[in-house]
Amino acid sequence: MSASRPITRRAFAGGALALALGGRSFAQGFAGLGEAADGFAQVTPGRQFVFPADHGPHPEFRIEWWYVTANLVDAAGAAYGAQWTLFRQAMTSGVRVEGWANQQVWMGHAAVTSAATHHVAETFARGGVGQADVIATPFQAWIDAWQLRGLDGFDAQTVAPLELKAAANDFSYALQLKADRPLVLQGDHGYSRKSDRGQASYYYSQPFFTVSGTITIDGKPIGVTGHAWMDREWSSQPLAPDQTGWDWLSLHLPGDEKLMLYRLRQKDGRENLFGNWITPDSRSTEIAAPGNSITPTVTTEIAGRKLPTSWRVTLPERGLAIETTPLNPKSWMGTSFPYWEGPIRFSGSHSGIGYLEMTGY
Template sequence: MNRGRRYGVWAGGLLAALIIGLIGYRLLQPSSQSTRGVAVSSALGGDDNAGYQRAYMPRPFEFPADHGPHPEFRNEWWYATGNLADAAGRQFGYQLTLFRIALSPTAPPADSPWRANQVYMGHFALTDVADNRHYHFERFSRGALDLAGAQATPFRVWLENWALTGAEADLFPLRIRAREGDIALDLTLDAGKPVVLQGDRGLSQKSAEAGNASYYYSHTRMPTQGTVTVGGRNFTVSGASWLDREWSTSALGSDQSGWDWFALQLDDGRELMFYRLRRKDGGMDSFSTGVLVKADGQTRRLRWNDVELQPLGQWVSPHTRDRYPAGWRLRLPAEKLDLTVTPKVADQEMRLTVRYWEGAVAVNGRAGDRAVGGQGYLEMTRYDHR
């Protein structure tokens, strides 16, 4: 890497860390400041919205354009997770998330290739279940000098050599590549089921305040194959992935403290997404919502009171002392679903600039009188050590 490119990475990272740090300082309670990193919920609850568009009402989605960036909104992410295994049954989970964060709502003067009003943050994680290990990494860079960026046609979003790359005129086949030292991914994802528009035709309302919403769609089961590298050793793997796409300007309300997000792929061909927005008083917010995707791709929207969630036990991080549920019981009475969600590895805490728990989970339970299993990903935010 030449000197100018290395400086660009450093400067972009410092700027993004400063922005996120300021957001966290303004919004986090004092008890959270004693642990290194900021809560992910704080990065989405800022109030500096002047000049940005907000998500007020449903809108038509246009593909492939909407696979690309929406710089008129402040925040955006491309969020890929998946469960994989090799021919011998060795299991892996992965996450690659690329975030776009706007510094201002207008583009800077084009008088220098260094100038940018967008920064990118990346989170890359790999869970090796057999070895009970979770590897996680973070990068920042500015959206300039080809260090990081996003485009719709042909689809590409990248942060240096961490990238999601699509076909010439479509998202699929989608290639995911990331490497950090001797940990790496090189995967190809096929379309699988049709796209799912979350919430109200793609408008995901997060609180009662107008504009506290995102535009949100998902690909819930994408056949996946490729190579996982751990410690320099390559594993040929296959499995299923999940892609979430969201963009917004302000997502969380002032009375909300965090969320629990479930993305589950059941072995009867169905998928279930549900996020529980937690109020500061500990209750479930009525804007919590989700979707049940049937085997044929048809969907049923889930309201907050359609789903019953019960935390099972507690896991205390030996690194941060944050306390997370050690598992969950999830019930959907109308569908006679009764599921237990268990982390495949207990310690899948993301100890980065933004701090949260996210990792691969196993699913077991019943669908009526039938046993049902599955796997998926779980994200839990703002479980500090108070």
Template sequence: MRIKVVGPLLALSLAWLVALLSGCDNSAPVEKGFAGMGGDAAAFTPVVAGRPFSFPADHGPHDGFRIEWWYVTANLKDDQGEEFGVQWTLFRSALKATPEVAGWANQTIWLGHAAVTSATAHHAAERYARGGVAQAGVSVAPFNAWIDDWRFSSASADPLADMQLSARDKAFSYQLRLTSSRPLVLQGDKGFSQKSEQGQASYYYSQPFFQASGTLQIDGKTYTVSGPAWLDREWSSQPLTANQTGWDWFSLHLDSGENVMLYRMRQKDGAPYLTGTWIDAQGQTQPLHGDDISLTPQDTAKVAGHQMPVRWTIKIPSKNLDISTTALNPNAWMDLRIPYWEGPVRLSGSHAGQGYLEMTGY
């Protein structure tokens, strides 16, 4: 959902966002599961197993669904080995289950998040836009996702083979090229990613094999950087239950060439719902279920008044994986109108590597 929602699934407070940007009254929204994503979505298109994916069309927006996102994270280093993380996300939130139209009658709200993280600094920024007036959107041919001057766009006829990624704010900016010759990865059961025992789900695919290179500016200094990047694409209408309070999402690049995606969906009552995908070096996938995964928070840090688990242990016995993840910067708090934690992590133990962690609802 990089929510990362997500994400990637993200901590989008949909009810609050709709009230803010659509001119609703000032009454407090009724929370229905984390970020309102467990609320009734009967008017919107449901997510069902067995839907075939169609590219390049599925790179673009999906009328009839309530929420979707284009979510990029990158683990980068400069020539001296200094580490950085970059995030770029565009969210589409539909106020009504109606097709896109031009002009102010459009019923879509767009939200952009961007961030840069180093071992000593973390900066995040956001952008909001109403659909239909060319301030934000996604087109397929050629592929272009944008909000204001933040862009994730194709530099070739193949939409996800050669991409340009850029964002800027007062304290940071980046201009990156992302390339990959590997296939996309369908998460879950052929792209049907279940998020609860009750059947809530999203359509979810990723490109975990991007290689990024370019320049990054943070606090007045410019760096030439490169490293692995990860794209998450999800869309849904009701991805959570009313009982789910937030999630912990991992995208991991192992030095072996394999990749791992993991979700832990926390609940008010009962054990968390665990799900994930093991991706081998050729892009072949194996779904992971609760019994396959041990995901345990370890050290915590107080970040912006919240106790955050910034070190985790992850075990997948069937893959001989037994690792710890450590935050590059424990203070990677996205201090935005919709706050959450997101930042790069290092891996140690049975496998070395790097990745990204998103934590919402704390």
């Protein structure tokens, strides 16, 4: 296992300045995501998404990420996971400044997981000097040599085809992502609530990628195929100050249905459950919380703490009752903002694969 101080995509908003610039302490909400965002644009219902423009950055908002997870198998059927993320954090609001005075900090996060190992790498960059950025047309997101870019025939409505690359000391990957269905808007037509007090993000996904390519672990190249999921989110204050973390699932269901589900935890023990059910024709429907549940069933001791690494998920109105199992229960990121993230399988009323992210434990 390797770890170059990685943090989760949502933790980055609070951590980028502290890690990259030696800055302040963030006390409000998990990793500062509940901190007030005076001067930045606010998320409100009813936004009209425009593509390809919305594949690019939104510097008027404080926090943003481009995020891919891939469930992969080799020729012998062994399972792997791959992750690539690019984060943008605005240090101050106002008109964008070029050069070294640019307000944006960027972070790249790459990972590969097998049943026995979990490899992670991270890199930082300052905006305005070409080291990291995102261009909507032709689509390209990069930090140093890590990149997610559109290939010939790129379609802004499907966000495909794409090439995904990253490399570190002990792992690398080069993957091609294809999709034949449109992206989907999460939450209420892209307005994703995080609390009952107004916190929200703009959120869309492409959950229908098929993947092929090569991952390399400790010098050994492995041909892989599988399924991938891309998330795009931006906000200025996505959490309330008393929210301590979340448990997030992206699931590939039988018949090409998809499920995105997350539980946000509060200091007083209460929780909020949000999600979307996605049909094979890209229709995305927000899931009502009453009667639905996500409950831990198995805990794993990691880094001196116990984490819920297996879950029971029930959505009665959808006839879904499943149990999840991690590929590698030790998929722990022991970093400045520790979290767990890795590929999972599930069985029960439905069976399939997906990814789990847990923060704030």
